Amino acid sequence: DTAVSQTPKYLVTQMGNDKSIKCEQNLGHDTMYWYKQDSKKFLKIMFSYNNKELIINETVPNRFSPKSPDKAHLNLHINSLELGDSAVYFCASSQMGGNEQFFGPGTRLTVL
Amino acid sequence: QKEVEQNSGPLSVPEGAIASLNCTYSDRVSQSFFWYRQYSGKSPELIMSIYSNGDKEDGRFTAQLNKASQYVSLLIRDSQPSDSATYLCAVNTAGGGADGLTFGKGTHLIIQP
Numbered sequence: 170d171t172a173v174s175q176t177p178k179y180l181v182t183q184m185g186n187d188k189s190i191k192c193e194q195n196l197g198h199d200t201m202y203w204y205k206q207d208s209k210k211f212l213k214i215m216f217s218y219n220n221k222e223l224i225i226n227e228t229v230p231n232r233f234s235p236k237s238p239d240k241a242h243l244n245l246h247i248n249s250l251e252l253g254d255s256a257v258y259f260c261a262s263s264q265m266g267g268n269e270q271f272f273g274p275g276t277r278l279t280v281l
Numbered sequence: 282q283k284e285v286e287q288n289s290g291p292l293s294v295p296e297g298a299i300a301s302l303n304c305t306y307s308d309r310v311s312q313s314f315f316w317y318r319q320y321s322g323k324s325p326e327l328i329m330s331i332y333s334n335g336d337k338e339d340g341r342f343t344a345q346l347n348k349a350s351q352y353v354s355l356l357i358r359d360s361q362p363s364d365s366a367t368y369l370c371a372v373n374t375a376g377g378g379a380d381g382l383t384f385g386k387g388t389h390l391i392i393q394p
Contacts, residue, residue: 202381204381209386210319210367210386210387211384211386212325212369212384213384214381214382214383216381217381224381226381259324259325268313269315269327269330270315270327270382271327272317272324272325272326273324274323274324275323275324
């Protein structure tokens, strides 16, 4: 059984478009995260979210918005895509912040 | 600004030897420490977590934590070619806080057959 899943695996789009990435976890965790891994393989937190609180990394442009319909899902919406948004985006989850996080397979976003 | 530093490598180790990976962190209030393994084109995979000073062993892996020196290490005994990957050190500031992990840039480990 897949613990943390993401769709799509690959996403190729034009500059200026709006796109979404979906994430689901079946681990029963209460906290979910979005990370960005750039071309130099540096992995950086973008957002964390539980059913009470959204933590936004202040360096993330407001074109990026996480949306959580329920505890098992955290989707990432990106408006007005830019070339610099090209990266691999990973979803992760944990049982409470500070504990072990488990990552999804990643979504490779390419903006042309 | 929280920082996690790792030597990017590549670190080349003969098969069967011990691979030693090191990590330092800047935030003294860090509470939780993790090692992830990432194969090329794959997602990070958790291999060790450590929360208190000292050593923690799991199979061929040993994590070591020294909070006074702000230093975390990972030892891989009897290294195998399948251990060749990038190893990411990650730190979390506060138990219960949901502000995510701060990662180092990773050490690229090559196990030579």
